[in-house]
Amino acid sequence: AQTVTQSQPEMSVQEAETVTLSCTYDTSESNYYLFWYKQPPSRQMILVIRQEAYKQQNATENRFSVNFQKAAKSFSLKISDSQLGDTAMYFCAFMIAGGGADGLTFGKGTHLIIQP
Amino acid sequence: DGGITQSPKYLFRKEGQNVTLSCEQNLNHDAMYWYRQDPGQGLRLIYYSQIVNDFQKGDIAEGYSVSREKKESFPLTVTSAQKNPTAFYLCASSIGGHLPTYNEQFFGPGTRLTVL
Numbered sequence: 001a002q003t004v005t006q007s008q009p010e011m012s013v014q015e016a017e018t019v020t021l022s023c024t025y026d027t028s029e030s031n032y033y034l035f036w037y038k039q040p041p042s043r044q045m046i047l048v049i050r051q052e053a054y055k056q057q058n059a060t061e062n063r064f065s066v067n068f069q070k071a072a073k074s075f076s077l078k079i080s081d082s083q084l085g086d087t088a089m090y091f092c093a094f095m096i097a098g099g100g101a102d103g104l105t106f107g108k109g110t111h112l113i114i115q116p
Numbered sequence: 117d118g119g120i121t122q123s124p125k126y127l128f129r130k131e132g133q134n135v136t137l138s139c140e141q142n143l144n145h146d147a148m149y150w151y152r153q154d155p156g157q158g159l160r161l162i163y164y165s166q167i168v169n170d171f172q173k174g175d176i177a178e179g180y181s182v183s184r185e186k187k188e189s190f191p192l193t194v195t196s197a198q199k200n201p202t203a204f205y206l207c208a209s210s211i212g213g214h215l216p217t218y219n220e221q222f223f224g225p226g227t228r229l230t231v232l
Contacts, residue, residue: 103149
């Protein structure tokens, strides 16, 4: 079984600052996907970024980037130039590759607050 | 518009009653999922279905039942056997299939169930 751990229940930063959210995972699989989802107050789950485990290059989507350390089983999310609209719950999630119709395993989330 | 709909948005139930949550998708996806979200917890997988007339238990299936008679519909019944049903329930779908490529899961807006 896979586990995902997010050790920061809540973080708060000033607008325009850079913030890094931590995620570690445990698995015996060698091929898998990792994700960061955003859940704003509307509670709609929004995919922020994904990383394929077989890719060494870290994924980037505009202001969002990841630091994927496969050996350390670490997958952190960096948000640059943070904006008020980034305030949300952020969940790290894991999925086995090839098990494309299996479910996601989520961490407990980090509540990120961007202060004006 | 293609997407996933869940109804109702809010649902109240008396103790001892069964209740059914609706999930419909028009994305032509084969796979569908039900997740439960509690405060301070990530999403946990209840049931998933990879194809019509087939479904599997997730991590917390006790007290729940599902059916998959149509490709576009995956209703979840919360039975009286579920001891703590008050939670936020999210439905998701993906293309499905055990493919080596990534299958993104798309989420519905959720149903908030409260037991009175």
